[in-house]
Amino acid sequence: MSISARTKNVWGRDIEPEYEARSPRQRRDTPGVGIRIEGLSKSFGDVPVLHDLDLDVPAGQFLAIVGKSGCGKSTLLRLLVGLDTPTSGRISFVGADGAETEPSxxxxxxxxxxxxxxxxxxxxxxxxxxxxxxxxxxxxxxxxxxxxxxxxxxxxxxxxxxxxxxxxxxxxxxxxxQPGFLALDEPLGALDALTRITMQALIERVWREQGFTALFVTHDVGEAVALADRVIVLDEGRIALDIAIDHPRPRQRGAADLAEIEGRLLKGIFK
Structure with a gap:
């Protein structure tokens, strides 16, 4: 598609037509940052919450995190945005040039x-x-x-x-x-079903337009599969499952191929 065929959003960036549905990580101009987590652990007093996590998130990826209550999902987000400090391990952010950076x-x-x-x-x-x-x-x-x-x-x-x-x-x-990294900690959990669907579409649209790296915590496995490039299951502070969702957008909840992925994730949660 030629540049002249594109429209601009309010930030002055190109908006690609819905039918292309490409992830920002496939675009050279993504402002998102890569995230590298090495040996990350967090305890509150004598209670361990996260155990020796290793995780790489490419710039511009939409990563969803699911798991039972108390598995460490929100704690991980708080560590990533600097609202808490790890007990051990390291978190680093990587810019487009491959060098470590301090993102917004x-x-x-x-x-x-x-x-x-x-x-x-x-x-x-x-x-x-x-x-x-x-x-x-x-x-x-x-x-x-x-x-x-x-x-x-x-x-x-x-x-x-x-x-x-x-x-x-x-x-x-x-x-x-215009952050390089956006953490979303169950942002739709308190909304009614119809409003939730509207917000899901909104979050996906602004992520695609702006290209930030997104980490989305949710209890809704179907929501995770519908929105994310990749879903990880946390279980007692460890990564139990890591699945790529390589399906075109926009996605239809309830589709057979997505339902199969949801089933795998639910088995990972309730094993």
Whole structure:
């Protein structure tokens, strides 16, 4: 496809047509970072949570993490974004040139965690941190809200939004800084079924457009298979299963080939 046939998103990047459905890791311009985890362990007091993990995540990959409650999924994400420190082991991020780098990392939680006293656009501006002038910050926040189809809610208070709209605002806050790595810790777990489907499509779209590296924690195996390039099963702090999902996008939940993968993952979880 020629460059002239492409359209631009609000960040000025090329958007590829839906029928191409290529992962950002296949594009040379992906801003995502590679992640290298070596011998990573984490304990809380005398309670071990993660055990000697080794994991490589290519730049731009969408990796889903599933497993039983308490298996270490959220702990791993917190370590990756710097909200906690490992007991032992090493985490490194690799840029496009192959050198280690310090990426812009953001996390989206199950709860939106919006500031109730601030407007939606001011909540999104928080994601830029300090050092950005007000005019530039507002322009970037407006672009991020447009990206998640929430531009008209910019002046509203969080209490005036539905649960799905608040979660979209939280996603915009994470995206406004154009992170190289985005962690999503069960971001759809509290949403109703229809809103969840809408948010799944939204997350996939912005990931494809922006090309960041995504780590997505979920209890929903079908959701993981529908969204991810790759799914790992954590079991008692160890990687029990690692499966590549090499299927074209968009994917249809319930398709026979995807159902077979879901079955393998469920066996890995409940073995």
């Amino acid at each position: 990392s953001r996390i989206v939680f199950q709860e939106p965690r919006l500031l109730p006293w601030a407007s939606i656009i001011d909540n999104v501006i928080v994601g830029l941190g300090e050092g950005v002038d007000r005019r530039t910050a507002r322009r970037k926040a407006e672009a991020a809200l447009a990206e998640v189809q929430l531009a008209e809610k910019a002046p509203e208070w969080p209490s005036r939004l539905s649960g799905g709209q608040r979660q979209r605002a939280a996603l915009a806050r994470a995206l406004v800084s």
